[in-house]
Amino acid sequence: MSIRNDFPILARKVNGQSLVYLDNAATTQKPQVVITAMSHFYQNSNANVHRGVHTLAGEATEAYEACRSELKKWFNAERVIITSGTTESINLVAHAWARANLVAGDAVILTEMEHHSDIVPWQLLAQDIGIELRFISLNDDLTLDMDAFEASLDGAKLVACVHTSNVLGIRNPVEQIIKISHENGVKVLLDSAQAVPHEKIDFTALGADFLACSAHKMCGPTGIGCLLVKEDSFSQMQPFMGGGDMIQTVTTNGSTFQENEHKFEAGTPRIAEGVGWAAALKWLGKIDLQSEHLRLIRIARWTANQLKSISGMTVFGRHDDGDSAVVSFIHDSIHSEDMARLLDARGIAIRTGHHCAQPLMKILGVEGTMRVSFYLYNNQEEAELFIETIRGIVERFS
């Protein structure tokens, strides 16, 4: 109960009904402490960061850089580049690392369950510099084909792989992927957007070379995320977005650049968002994520089993303990969009569509799915209400 009380939005009504928010894989709700921290910053300390000598500039810089310190502690990472989110973080690897270190014919390994944000940047780079893209196929149970993965590594320079699928909830064996890749001299970039809300990641112990994530999937604000980078890869990165804040000196003949993460953070950063993210991390730090995750995956598994028992319903994914609490499904006669609108009429928010994973949709043989995703403030009662409502809809409209 106490976790729910921290989220003011959960008190609102939608179409006259109590809100049941099951769209957490798209974005999570924000606890009051995050909202307060951002308002407090704008009310008391708003100024641009770095270089300013007045009091507000000092306070703003300290508050913003505290976000980086919190992130370094949270992820046990030495280098944290603050970006606009997972998408920008992956694009940053493509532009700042891959463009500078890969040549025509080098291969980048992707999987068939990638989000578009981990496909399109590589396709654009392939058009530009002629790298080869290889997609690892899936087994019948929709897990990654690890034999195909191992076989694909010859000539590869980077594996860019989703940590936890946003559609299926399946957590890939990233430890094994990193180990095998490194044995073959291949670097690893993890798209951990869906993993960070559900597991506390120790970036140094995990050993990945790059890790991309977003604040808004873990109770932080939208518009901010980060790229964690191992030191040796960091030293191989070249600046790609030029502007203020990332330089040491600028003359009409040329420029020199900052040595630290600022080198990749041109322009005024998302200051209030940084303040909000730091507050979210402190709030999350008080929660036992591991036991909460087990509670949520049990709710997701129960939901998946209930859905499977409804006539005409197909459920995707396996919902193992390590997977995220996401359930994707379709109904054979009620269109996903219709179902989502009918659920919304009862205050239940779910997502529909291709979830920015069209190659995976093709494998599933569908154009899109419905998806429910649970987070810290959700409970079994909400799952039961969702199932009861969807049973009623199927009975009435199919």
Next chain:
Amino acid sequence: MTWPSDIQEVIDEFAEIEDAMERLEILMDFSDEVDELPSDEWTEQNLVKGCQSRAHVVIEQRDGTIWMRAASDAKMVQGLMGILSIAVNGATVEEVLELTPDFVIEMGVLNTLTPSRSNGFRTMFDMIQKAVMEMR
């Protein structure tokens, strides 16, 4: 805002219903109003782009008035097509061009008309007006 009388009648019908799910049910019932476009006439050209569901619309002029044929795999989209058919079928070019899409907000069946991936209604409406504009 004043609407053509047949649209006002639909708005009034929705206004009497308080329950959101019932409103959606009524919306789906309007799918019967659509002069259905057979699937063999579904082309890339008459596809409503940006709609989560598959939707096709064809606009024709018969004896100086406008008529639409349409189809969708989502019942609610087809319902919206039905309501559009009520507004458009038998109307003159000028009458169709005078329409604005806000009546669906007034009916309480769509939350927004922002053109986006998730709202093909606006695209469908714009597509109809563009086709009619070309018939001018």
